[in-house]
Amino acid sequence: MSSLPCNTCNDAAPFFPAQFQDFQEKWASILKHIARSERLSEVRPASGLEVRPRPEMLSTGISELDVLTGGIARGCLVEIYGSASSGKTSVLLATIAAATQRDETCVLVDASDSFDPASGQAAGIDFGKLLWVRCGDFGKSSYVVRRSSSTTDDFPKTIRAQSKHERRLEQVLKTTDLILQSGGFGLVALDLAGIPEKFVRRIPLASWFRFQRAVDHTKTALLVVSEFFCAQTCAAMAVKLCNEPSLVRHRPSGKSAHSEILEAMTIQAEIVRSRLERKPMQSVKTDFMTRTVRAG
Secondary structure, three states: OOOOOOOOOOOOOOOOHHHHHHHHHHHHHHHHHHHOOHHHOOOOOHHHOOOOOOOOEEOOOOHHHHHHHOOEEOOOEEEEEEOOOOOHHHHHHHHHHHHHHOOOOEEEEEOOOOOOHHHHHHHOOOHHHEEEEEOOOOOOOOOOOOOOOOOOOHHHHHHHHHHHHHHHHHHHHHHHHHHHHHOOOOEEEEEOOOOOHHHHOOOOHHHHHHHHHHHOOOOOEEEEEEOOOOOHHHOOEEEEEEEEEEEEEEOOOOOOOOOOEEEEEEEEEEEEEEOOOOOOOOOEEEEEEEEOOOOO
């Protein structure tokens, strides 16, 4: 039996230790040159990065809510949302009152022009420290409605209502942007309650991101009050409010036996999002009582 010779590769380049050593020296010199670059002077490994400290917190004026959330974080966007009669306005008034009593200059951007100064005064707001921006329907509609024989009477009213909410949101976005860029305010409250959800949903995420970046690393706290969660990932904390069935009423003397006056109601607050704590996120709830500031 004949055996085949073993094939050898004669074309392979021979190995020279001197050439390999020269390559290592050149590679080491390149790495040293890159390490001396000014662009990489601030680059550090992840293990050497400092943990961002917890931001300074502003009190909401409600002790139970402060225990739950720690307050409203400066340099962050915090959102409080809930359905109608869920206690949003009570929390908003208490937060503004607590800020103005600490000589903080505050701004209230009122999207639906629904702020009641009498309720604010009863809550303890110092109006000398508050800038109230009313986003009302002060201009003419930009829509042109042409009637025809098939047009109903309700159709033009619907068009005008839609343009009104759109104009108000446009005022809200422009005003908030100017206020945050100017700086110097301790608390900027954006009240979107009363604006239909379909219009608030049209606010682009880029606008929320721009607002969040505007207050980042500043002493300004941005508080958004709405009927649903709209800031999404741009919110450092989101708190959901809802009212409990328990209501405190009393019958006024000398009035009809069927009439009752609402004195207070129990509100439940729940943290649904938070990136301020360095621990696993979980749903935490608390209850507190809100009282009426106007009765009659």
